[in-house]
Structures are given as structure tokens and as C-alpha cells.
Amino acid sequence: MTQPALSSAGLAAPRRGMSDLAIRNLFIIPTIVFLIVFNIFPLLYSLGYSFTDYRASMNDPVQFVGLQNYRELLADEYVWANFTLTAKYVIMSVVGQVIVGFGAALLLNRAIPAKGLLTTLLMLPMMMCMAVVGLFWQLLYNPSWGIVNFVFFTEGKVWLSDPEVALLAIAITDIWMWAPFVMLLSLAGLSAIPPSLYEAAAIDRASRWFVFRRITLPLVAPLLLIAIIFRTMEAFKTFDIAFVMASMDETELVAIKLYKMAFHEWQTGRSCALAYIVLLAVLAITNVYVKYLNRLKAR
């Protein structure tokens, strides 16, 4: 008696429902279309513009100029200065975030009271809007009444108008904001380390430094490296904080240069070329990290 019912259900299901292929397409095709329309197409279109003298503010006919934009940009001392400055900023910011973030993760990995609350509070800065953080820190750095000078006993010290320290001041703000991100990933890596390894090391009377160097660091390294990759890419593209906090030559990161070239000066073709140079630089740096990450995983 049950056989016909089963067979009718078995026959009806494929007719009414969607095949696996259809379901897959339903999910994938809109995403691919979205990516093509909003990512791939503009990317290729701007690549085309990078070989022209196109200025979006003018109705002049667009001329193909070959590699001229790239040649001029790579020979421009100001552009190199922007890249050098950006590299300095990336090093200061990422190194600072790793030290502070990883250090905080090591502390939070211990059994301490109100650990959950403390972790949540430490994560608050990265939930804030970057422009607001910039404005907020501008006040903290105020030489007359800012809290930074009060805390460091540097009364009257000018931070954001001093070419020697303005970039460092911005990097400190970035460290404050994004160290929690490194902390979070490091904490995930640290809590995944089996306690048995530490127990074995304790039985062998291994020193704290040995345990850190041979157990903690190698096991947390893949996640830490992922955090570094993300933060390096983001730091390389930093715009908001630096734009809001200072307006010195010594704080003009490459993203700010690109913005000014594209939307103040309307050198559209040239700015597209600069955007591609930045993209290639970010890809090259990321590639180095990814190779290192793969090597770590292979061990």
C-alpha cells in the first residue's frame, strides 16, 4: 500500500522543486552579475582611462597617450614621496597594532575576572567611524588642553602641525583603533592551542620564553599573519583618519594624493593610472605575506 505513495512523492518532487544546478545558479549568478557590473567592469573601464588624458570635468575629446601617465607618475618625485610616506605609515601602524594587539591577547588569554566585559570594551574603538575617531583624536592632541600632553607630561607640545611627529600621531590613532582587531584574531589563535602542549612543556621545565617561542608563537602565527595581511592592506589605503586629522605634506598618504588628483584636480586618466600602481603595490605586498602564510601552514 505504501509503495504507490512513495513513488508518487518520489516522482513529484523533482518536477515541483529546483534542481541542485538551478539552486546553485540562483545563488551564484546574481553575485557574479553584481561583481561584473560593479567591480570588474569599472576596473577594466578605469584601466582603459589610465592610458588616456581624460579629464572628467571637461568635455574635451579623449586622447590615447599610451604609457605616458604611468611614466610621468613613476618619475614624479612627489608621488614617490607619497609612497615612501605611506610605507613609513604602514610599518609604524601595523607594527604598533601587532605589538599592542598581540600583547593584549596574551593578557586576556589568562584567567582574569570580567574577561568577557574587558574584551568587549577593548573592541569598542574598531566599531567607531574613522572620520569621527580622527576628529576626536584631533581634540585629544590639542596642545593647550588635549589629554595626550597631560598624560605624557609634554605640555604645549604640538603634534598635528609638526612635520616631525604628525605622521606618528596619526599612526598612534590608527593603532588605538585597530589593535583590537589584531587582538581578536590572536585571541582566537591562542585559545585554540591545546593545553596539553603547555602541560607537557611544564613537565619538561621549559622556560616561559621557550614556551612562547616554540609553542605559542608558531601556533598562533597563521591567524596573526592573516590579521597582518588585512591591516597592511587597510593601512596602505588609509584616507579618512589622515585626511581629517592633518593637512601637511608629511601626512599626505598615497590615498589622499589619489583623491586630490581625481576629485580636486580632475586628472581622471592620470589618477586611474595611479590607482593601478597602488593596486599593484598592494597585490605585491599581499602576495609576499600569502606565500609566507602558505609556508607556515606547510610546516
Add this chain to the structure above:
Amino acid sequence: MLKLFSRAVAAAALLTFAQLGYAQQKLTILWAEWDPANYLQELVKDYEKQTGIKVVVETTPWSDFQNKAFKEFTAKGSAYDMVVGDSQWLGAGSTGGHYVDLTDFFKKHKVAEIMAPATVKGYAEYPGNSGKYWAVPLEGDANGFAYRKDWFEDPKEMAAFKAKYKYDLAVPKTWKELGDIAEFFHRPAEKRYGLSIYTDNGYDAMVMGVENVIFSYGAELGDFSTYKVQGFINSKESIEALNFYKKLYGYTPPDWGKTFFQEANQAITEGLVSMSMNYFAFFPALANPATNKYAKQTGYFAMPKGPSGKQFAALGGQGLSVVTYSKNKDASMKFLEWFIREDVQKRWAQLGGYTCNTAILKSDEFRKATPFNEAFYQSMFMVKDFWAVPEFAELLTAANKRWHPFIVGGKGTAEEAQNGLAKDWEAIFKKYGRTK
């Protein structure tokens, strides 16, 4: 049922057409977000009462203003029928085909005769001396100074000043006197400073500030007809002017390296400085006791004279242009006709707008209407502007790159900065085929 449905469709269609018809009776003006835009929104209510055409003044923050306008132009969009564009935009607006040519309108309505000559030259004509006009002068503006009258009139301060500088403490007539006064009041230990000047290098703030001194020192940015810059921007007078501006920076409050109009007003409202350079358009906030507790103690003066007696002020302000891509060009032209009428200009001035109408500017009623109108009136006949060529933004960037490190960062010398700038500007003009 069918009857009911067809009635509903007819009603919806009627409503749609009515809305379309209503939409055609609307003009949109794009301007920056500041008080004069609010005054304009108030003024155009009269136009709506008289014609039934609604005029909306759409505003956007200053930092986004140029960007937003030119993005719309680039897309040939019709979102805005008119734009109150910066004077430097004239080149890009006209040669880029974004502005409607108003030369015939100017001739027909004698606009060049009605409005102050400097404003016509600064806000309307491009290229210079070509007799081709692209905007109606709308908001006149220039740099001036606000100062603390109570500090200047304090008998103890007056006596101390006289003892030190051998002349009376009063509103400075020359840049040298202004420098002396700034030095005299600069007392960091008392959290009291000499003055506030523009130092923001994001757009044109610092450049306008430096221009005030350069022009009054007898120097020029270049030859606006031949685009020659060597011997102009790096002349002896220009180098002296830049050195002087750097000297003034030494009398500003600490961390004053990214300052524009907001900080300039803040310097007065917080009682930080004795004098503050700013556009006249921002002075109403200083004269208002609700926004400035020192409003009654604040006075105003026009830019002082240079060493040879020349006296100029950097031009601010904007003209009203009709956008080429507007679907309401005829209606926009009619609005311009209404706007230049003397009664409308008078109302514009009463609301707080800075009229460019010569007759109204010269009237006693206008000059005495506010504590800063007299200084504004004087300034509008001695204004000079930056390059208005389409590549003005690149010229601004180059000036910022040369001047800011010297003034704020203390790097190099004024001579190196001006020689470098002359080289940069030459290269830019060469790139755009203006020179060989």
C-alpha cells in the same frame, strides 16, 4: 468593477500629470552649506510668490561642493538648473561646456554696469578681458579681519604698545603695523595669541591667505594673458610677502597648521586672538551675541596696505551660472532677470547676502547696516583673484605643496618655495598647451 478600476487609473494619471506639471515649475540651485545659502532660500520665496515657480537652494558641505558640482557636470546631469560656483570654476565651467554663455544677457540687461567692476571681472568674465560672461555676480566676498576692540582700546595695552613701537595702537593701516600688533598680543603664557590666519592646504584656504599679502606687497601671481610666471610669483616682493606670512604664522595659537574659516571664527569666539583673518561671509556669526560672547567687543577692518601703499584683498564669493544640461534654461534665465533687479538686490542685502550691486554697496544704508559692511564695501573695490583657468586646482595643489611646508613646517626658504612654485606652474601651463 471595471468602471471603478478605470476611474482609479484616470485619477492616478491625473495625479501623475499634475505632479509632472508641478515639477516643471521648480528650479534647483546648488550651493555650499553656509548662511548665505539660507539667505538665498529666504529670498527666493519672494520669487515663488510673484511667479508661482518654486526655487530650491540645495546645499552641500564646502568640502564636497566642488566635487558634487563637477560630478553632476561630468554626467551631464540636469539635477541642478543653476549653480553658485566659485570664481575659480569659471574656466572649467565655460571651456568645459557646463555653463551657459550669458554674454548676450549681460549686454541686454547691462549687468556689467550694474554690478561692481571687480565682481564682474572675478565672478563672471572668462577669459580675462574677453567680454564673455558666464555668471551673474551673486555673493560678493573677500578676506577681511575681525579684531578685539576691547584689547585694542584698553588704556594699559595702548600705553605699553606706544612705549614699545612708538606709535598708537589702532586698527592697522599697513601689514607691518598688523605684524607689530600680532607680535604685541602674542602671549602664549597667558593663552592669548597674536592672530589667526589661514593655513589649511586642502583646497584654497592658505593660498587665499597668502594672496592677500602677495598682492598688497605689489607682486602678482603671473601674467594672466600670457601665463608667464617667472619674475612674477618669484619676484622680490612676492618672496618678501611669503616671508611675512610665515612670520605671522609664528603669532598664531599652537597647532594652527590646518585652519580655515571655522577655526578663524573660533579663534575670536574663544577669546584666543587679537585679530582673525576670514571671509566677510563668516562675520555675521561673530556679530551675533548668541554665537560669539565677544560680539560687542569685536570690530572689523579691511586688508591693510603693503610697503608701497598697494592694498588688495583676496577675492571670495561666487556667481550664479545656468547649467548647460538644465531642462529649465529659459526659466533659469528669467530667474536671473529677476535676481539682478535693484529691489531684489536690496532685499538680498537686507537678508544678509553680500550684494554686488554698485549702487546698493555705495549706499549709506548698506554701509551702516552691520559692523562689518563698511570694511566689506571697501574690500569689494580692491579684490584680486587666483587663476581661473580649468587647471586651477592643479595650480592650487602646487602652491599648497610649496607654501605649506615653508610656512607651517619651517622647511627651506621663501625664495626656494617661490622659485619652485614658478617652475611647477610653468610645467602645468606647458602641459595644457598655454605656453611653449
